[in-house]
Amino acid sequence: MRIFNHHRGEGRRHARDRRDGDGFWGSFGGGAGGRGEGRWGFGDRMEREMGRGRGAARIFENGDLRFLFLDLIREKPRYGYEIIKAIEEKVGGGYSPSPGVVYPTLTLLEEMGHTVVSLGEGGKKLYTLTDSGAAFLEENRRLLDAIKARLEKISASRGWEPPTAVVRALHNLKMAVHMKLRGQTLTEDQARAIAQALDNAAQAIEQA
Structure with missing residues (x-):
């Protein structure tokens, strides 16, 4: 042969x-x-579009993801991977938060009493908003609205990019x-x- x-x-x-x-x-x-x-x-662009590299840092300020995560969980209880997917969609497919950022942030929100965790399908952690979390969002409504408005502007200005x-x-x-x-x-x-x-x-x- x-x-x-x-x-x-x-x-x-x-x-x-x-x-x-x-x-x-x-x-x-x-x-x-x-x-x-x-x-x-x-190539290098691929890493940026997957949420790595310098491109990601220009989208969110420090602490922004906490408010977005809580807002998404307020809509309905979510798994971590669902939150990642929802953030991708909000930014227009050009950014995906890494699990190394998402799950420590979710743990922090749980420790702060803003979410509770239950085991869902396959033993995955399902995050649900608490009264404390809802109150926290209400107290920071203006900040959350500003973050969401910035994301909408970014998404609208990105033009075509590969999903x-x-x-x-x-x-x-x-x-x-x-x-x-x-x-x-x-x-x-x-x-x-x-x-x-x-x-x-x-x-x-x-x-x-």
Whole structure:
């Protein structure tokens, strides 16, 4: 069975391509590490659109998320992942708060007595607003209204950007391909299977 492998010269060229953001890896956003814009306009931008990097800091001031979380929980009891999704939608898909920010903030709100936690489906924590939390929101109504108005303005001014869910999925695909190919040799069957999976994904996207 024939084995696909890189010659030594090819390996050096591909390593250079990954550093420079050209070639195969460049088409996935600027190399295996995702640096640079790449042919599809993803890369460092991808991290910003997923709520990482400097772009996120310009959206919320310190403490803003507490008020937004409580306001969302006032609408209905929510799980942490539902809060993350709701914030994404409010910002227009260009920002997603990281779990490392969301869950410590939710814990703080619980400790302050503004929410209570019960176990919902699958043992996940379900957050419900307390009377104390409702009073806290009422006391800070003007601040909350200002935060929401700022988000609406940001969302309206962003223009078109790739949806966060699509960016995340593309990043996962890039990493899956990278981890499978990096430093490995592929048999013909493996190469065909990977190519078929990518072709199927492309066809499904075209038909979506």
